């Protein structure tokens with residue numbers, strides 16, 4: 001039985017929590033109160049300290065000072081096992097799966113149910129996994145290894161893992177960043193049912209529409225400190241943005257007029273069996289072509305094939321009229337093509353190297369004179385891009401893995417922009433990036449187009465595509481199903497081409 005004190009206390013409470021990493025103060029004064037039967041949003045700019053707060057709750061980090069109460073009792077976790085045992089489940093910003101283990105094994109990692117004679121009960125594990133998947137409405141094969149799964153699927157497994165813990169407190173650090181609309185809806189349905197069962201939920205997201213659709217209360221953080229907590233019905237996007245950035249962000253899609261020149265990228269009849277078929281399009285100098293579609297439509301796969309990291313069976317890719325060899329990203333880079341991948345942590349960054357080293361990774365050859373890499377040139381190049389992208393880090397030689405999620409994204413963008421490509425393919429360029437910086441990334445893309453770069457922008461955010469693109473291509477199930485000049489690209493038309501469902505288009 002819960003005592004009276006326990007029943008009246010908040011489910012979880014943090015007061016003025018401080019956390020430093022050497023000279024870096026990640027949290028100056030983090031405060032947060034979670035209540036049972038409620039979904040609480042935590043928002044703030046990249047590097048504001050949200051994930052650090054979460055990791056303290058999870059027992060991954062220990063606080064330097066401040067209070068941490070669970071059901072009114074002071075706690076101090078020294079391991080994630082302790083927080084789990086106390087009923088806290090966490091979905092981390094970066095999936096933490098073991099690639100060689102199966103989906104089921106990952107879900108029950110470290111706490112496999114056992115049967116009467118103490119053996120691991122594989123059937124029980126599998127049954128429970130299947131049950132959670134059906135609750136989430138996903139058709140994942142529970143027996144396959146997780147290696148090679150899309151980030152959306154990895155995220156689903158993380159969610160299943162958290163739900164299977166049957167926790168009293170569920171924390172979700174940007175769980176929807178890689179999910180499509182349908183998957184987000186299902187996750188929200190599950191979150192609401194958990195709330196209605198009386199659990200306390202914390203939801204971190206850079207998407208305001210989700211915060212307003214799902215949450216009851218919102219806490220804003222800025223520069224490692226608590227700013228304000230407000231019931232969601234008493235606030236607005238503008239108000240929250242002001243609290244987050246301390247200024248108004250008026251223009252989210254600052255599209256500049258650009259002169260559209262010669263055809264730079266020409267893709268003709270590109271086909272990879274079972275993945276995409278007969279993909280043909282062009283991108284011209286100064287042009288931003290948006291590639292819209294649902295998650296899983298094959299857009300990233302097309303981009304990867306063009307760049308040469310994935311194979312294709314037939315079709316051609318031409319750069320300024322000359323055919324690009326298949327399966328050769330090095331040649332593609334040398335010829336002026338760059339791809340900012342979707343799964344940046346795995347494909348784009350060396351996490352234990354410095355920010356400078358990562359930004360200059362793809363231009364080392366160019367910076368070296370007579371085979372000697374001059375540190376000054378390297379620092380200069382890194383400096384330029386780190387500041388254009390507002391990368392927030394204590395120092396440019398800090399390990400990239402210590403940067404916040406959004407700031408790591410910016411480093412990958414910087415790495416490819418530093419190659420000064422003729423054609424830039426960006427896959428979800430602003431995923432996980434906060435509102436203020438998002439506007440900066442858009443401004444930057446627009447400027448680069450104005451300077452004559454040809455840009456292919458894959459994005460699942462319709463407003464971003466419609467706001468930035470001169471022309472919109474749409475893919476559905478591996479095929480191109482629509483092409484619209486800017487003036488004709490309405491949300492309805494694009495959604496219809498993406499889903500062939502008149503309902504969804506409305």
Ligand SMILES: Nc1ncnc2c1ncn2[C@@H]1O[C@H](COP(=O)(O)OP(=O)(O)OP(=O)(O)O)[C@@H](O)[C@H]1O
Nearest residue numbers: 021026046047048049050051052402403404405406
């Ligand atoms: N292990 C670490 N070592 C050094 N600095 C760190 C470490 N972890 C976090 N930081 C720093 O703490 C600050 C807060 O980071 P945190 O990851 O909490 O931000 P966030 O609010 O989650 O941002 P995002 O929206 O980008 O995910 C950042 O400046 C980051 O560089």
Ligand SMILES: [Mg+2]
Nearest residue numbers: 051093404405
């Ligand atoms: Mg974070």
